[in-house]
Amino acid sequence: MTIDPRLNRIVAAQPHPLLFATISGAHLYGFPSPDSDFDLRGAHILPIERVVGLDISDETLEDSRVIEGLEMDIVSHDVRKFFRLLLKKNGYVLEQLYSPLVVQTTPEHAELKQIARGCITRHHSHHYFGFSETQWKLFLKESPRRVKPLLYVYRVLLTGIWLMRTGEIEANLVKLNESFRLPHVPDLVARKSSGPEESILNEADIAYHESEYLRLRRELQAAHDASSLLKTPSAETRSAMNELLLRLRLS
Known part of the structure; x- marks a missing residue:
């Protein structure tokens, strides 16, 4: 994906300096449609006077609107909150x-990516179990049933299995399927990417996708059970993250 220059200008206009800014959502997952918005995610650095008083504001900044002709969904956390989320089993922040x-990066972004490898644990599987269940329920609830939540189900489960097996974050369903080779995924991606008119599923296919959903959940559980990942982040990881946070804040 080529980064639209308008995204660079949108990032430059954010109210606080950014540690990094990346694109998430459908563009990251490999199945954007013509009407997909841009999910901009990042971590910003609040000035020290904003974090030492009784009240802390702007820990999370959210902005959803059309900017320079782009439909944007912007979410950014202050670095302290972002680091705390990394120390929990939060797959969202890992993927971001x-x-x-990457729309904007810094040397400290690269440093954080190295440190955060120590935050990846086998218990991140719980994030992917929960997210897939939420998307599956959304898929079943809708009438007519759409391709989008079903693609999210497959994307989430394959990302979780891959993470448990390799310790690597891969959120792009198309790339994941190069290894998993699910025969129905390319057609689903093509239908989602072509626009709303192709995004409705045939009811006859539901039973098949349900069996695949349950099978992949069993695979995720097996990958969790066999994983060699840590159970919790190490003390060294937490210490390195704290040292980076202090440097960012004091600079």
């Missing part, structure tokens, strides 16, 4: 940190 769709 390691997204290859």
Whole structure:
């Protein structure tokens, strides 16, 4: 994906300096449609006077609107909050940190990516179990049933299995399927990418996708059970993250 120059200007206009800014959502997952918005995610650095008082504001900044003709969904956390989320089993922030769709980066972003490898644990599987269940329920609830939530189900489960097996973050469903080779995924991606008119599923296919959903959940559980990943982030990882946070804040 080529980064639209308008995204660079949007990032430059943010109210606080950014540690990094990346693209998440459908563009990261490999199945954007013509009407997909841009999910811009990042970590910003609040000035020290904003974080030492009784009240802390702007820990999370959100902005959803059309900017320079682009439909934007912007979410950014202050670095302290972002680091704390990394120390929990939060797959969202891992995917944002390691997204290859980089709009802005810094040397400290690269440093954080190295440190955060120590935050990847086998218990991140719980994030992907929960996210896939939410998307599956959304898929079943809708009428007519759409391709989009079903693609999210497959994307989330394959990302979780891959993470448990390799310790690597890969959120792009098309790339993941080069290894998993699910025969129905290319057609689903093509239908989602072509626009709304192709995004409705045939009811006859539901039973098949349900069996695949349950099978992949079993695979994720097996990958969790066999994983050699840590159970919790190490003390060294937490210490390195704290040292980086202090440097960012004091600079």
